[in-house]
Amino acid sequence: MTTTHEFWLAGRKASGDGDFEVRHPYDGSLVGKVSVPTDAQVEEAVAAAAAAAPAFAATPAHVRAAALDHVSKRLAERTEEIARLITAENGKPIKWARGEVGRAVSVFRWAAEEARRTNGETMRLDTDPGGTGRFAVVRRFPKGVVLGIAPFNFPLNLVAHKVAPAIAVGAPIILKPAPATPLSALVLGEILAETELPAGSWSVLPVPNEKMPALVQDKRLPIISFTGSDKVGYQIMDSVPRKHVTLELGGNAAALVLADWSSEADLEWAATRIATFANYQGGQSCISVQRVIADASVYDALAEKVVAKVQAQVTGDPSDDSVDVGPLVDENAAKRVEAWVEDAVAKGAKILTGGTREGAAYAPTVLAELPADSILATAEVFGPVLSLHRVESTEDAFAEANNSAFGLQAGVFTHDVQVAFRAHRELQVGGVVIGDAPSYRADQMPYGGVKDSGVGREGVRYAMEDFTYERVLVLTGIDL
Incomplete structure (x- = not known):
């Protein structure tokens, strides 16, 4: 009997009222079926993420880093299993699939390290007379919930490049995997569920493409990180001009x-x-x-x-x-x-x-x-x-x-x-x-393009900056 894979709604397993098939590109064999979330379940996930945002942003760095370390370790332990899954749903040769898992291991490791060392900066403001006795602390805070839309060609590692930086900065994320290759992302959900991340801080929702416009437009999701075609990417950007949109699009290298x-x-x-x-x-x-x-x-x-x-x-x-x-x-x-x-x-x-x-x-x-x-x-x-x-x-x-x-x-x-x-x-x-x-x-270096190749940068620290903004604290009456 073919397995129907559940999705992850606010950190827990859930089933919808329909499913779709994932087939092996090489021979057309059925790899599995994936449950599709209902509109009500998507709404539940978005509401949970929005509700979790303040508390998740305040989560101690060691909690987020420990979760990221755990994911990195478990991906490494399950390398062969996940690589075989990538090959089955994506069709890439197994040696390249193993390499992809290895890269995802590194992405989560880098994110754990960055979560620990992201300290902000300080500056003295008495460089001009009006700033005498004033001192500033500049820290970065999440812009809000991230909607991560991933492609099929790297179904684990390009998912990692959205999920890991979001967790590192304490931004809830709703991940939408590619319809052709959702299984790797769902396994990542299994591993995330083993951590102590707060409920609502992440969901993996295999939403059909035709239902994405409403999710893209949702004002509770102020950040969109999209990897895919330039046509779709710029359609998304043009449809939400007031959102922060990162686009990793095509190339002609x-x-x-x-x-x-x-x-x-x-x-x-x-x-x-x-x-x-x-x-x-x-x-x-x-x-x-x-x-x-x-x-x-x-x-x-x-x-x-x-x-x-x-x-x-x-x-x-x-x-x-x-x-x-x-x-x-x-x-x-x-x-x-x-x-x-x-x-x-x-x-x-x-x-x-x-x-x-x-x-x-x-x-x-x-x-x-x-x-x-x-x-x-x-x-x-x-x-x-x-x-x-x-x-x-x-x-x-x-x-x-x-x-x-x-x-x-x-x-x-x-x-x-x-x-x-x-x-x-x-x-x-x-x-x-x-x-x-x-x-x-x-995977730690800034990655992205110019012209029709997109806007913004991935690479763990650079994506973390993309998902956050600077907030200044000015202390007054300080004897410097």
């Missing part, structure tokens, strides 16, 4: 291979990293390599190596330890990628490898001579497809990288420290990675 990155070892490393991180989540990562911009002096040698490395990517059953690339999240996603590649080819692009679909799986693909008017040239493919671009100089490489509506991260393969700092100054992105693909993310 470029890997720049410059003229000085020319030795055999250099090109081997670049090709390996490019091939790996164009395909590592089936390309379903906002910072997966989509564009390779190579100096003409290294282009031909690099292109040959990239094609060979992409062809060497092992595809198949994502539960197999040897598999590098699994299916996309569903067959419709694969069909969309197929249509975009066909559009590019019809307009003149050349397929160097790949270009085929089988069910929800799309073969790792390399394109050359990509026309500027193709969809792939401007949009986020979110699939295992990369394109190669030849340029004549570093200036041209930077200009080509910036020729995008998105600006999340870029990777620059260069040995020149001056060029590295120039890239940091000139590339219109939220992060520049030198000597590697753009797909590197350390």
Whole structure:
């Protein structure tokens, strides 16, 4: 009999009056069913979060830190179980799923540490005569309840990046997981329920997408943290102009291979990293390599190596330890990628490898001579497809990288420290990675983009700042 998973309403298990299925992207098998909260239950969760907000904000740091430490420890203990669940609902290869659990372990550990060391600041105000005898204490306080809306591509770690900072600052959170991948978030709920966090401080509600507008509009949820498509993200932001909205949206990440990155070892490393991180989540990562911009002096040698490395990517059953690339999240996603590649080819692009679909799986693909008017040239493919671009100089490489509506991260393969700092100054992105693909993310560093890649930053401490505001206490008549 198939298990129907309950959701978490104000810290306790609950069932609604309907359910939906979660199926394995690889073979379509039924992974489980998930109960859907009723409108009344959603209202109960929101009311509980709003009611809990003042007391949760006043919770001692050691209580919040202990809960976060517990989650980190329990995730580590259950790594293999949760990784298998991620693979089953998401389709990503098991080795990448294990890595995702490991990252979530770190996110909760970092949040526990930050909860303990967030002390605010003090300042003397007698720097001007009118401030004689005055001293200020500046501390941060939660803006209110957080509505966290998570995507399918990292169903545990991107949930962690919303839940952990909220708990760390004492902000109640209502988490809405992606409909395709709610199971990892529900397991996180199991672990949160083992802690002593106050009732109402968290809920995990698998609310259908069509019922989200009312939740987004609810004035009791002043903070919205959304990760997903730019279309949906900006619709949310435009609909609630008085709320604090953080958007982590799409990308069209470029890997720049410059003229000085020319030795055999250099090109081997670049090709390996490019091939790996164009395909590592089936390309379903906002910072997966989509564009390779190579100096003409290294282009031909690099292109040959990239094609060979992409062809060497092992595809198949994502539960197999040897598999590098699994299916996309569903067959419709694969069909969309197929249509975009066909559009590019019809307009003149050349397929160097790949270009085929089988069910929800799309073969790792390399394109050359990509026309500027193709969809792939401007949009986020979110699939295992990369394109190669030849340029004549570093200036041209930077200009080509910036020729995008998105600006999340870029990777620059260069040995020149001056060029590295120039890239940091000139590339219109939220992060520049030198000597590697753009797909590197350390979970404690600020992460986010510019242009259509969103607003605000994740990264534990930076999200904590996003969820809080400064409040000043001025002491008068102090003998300094």
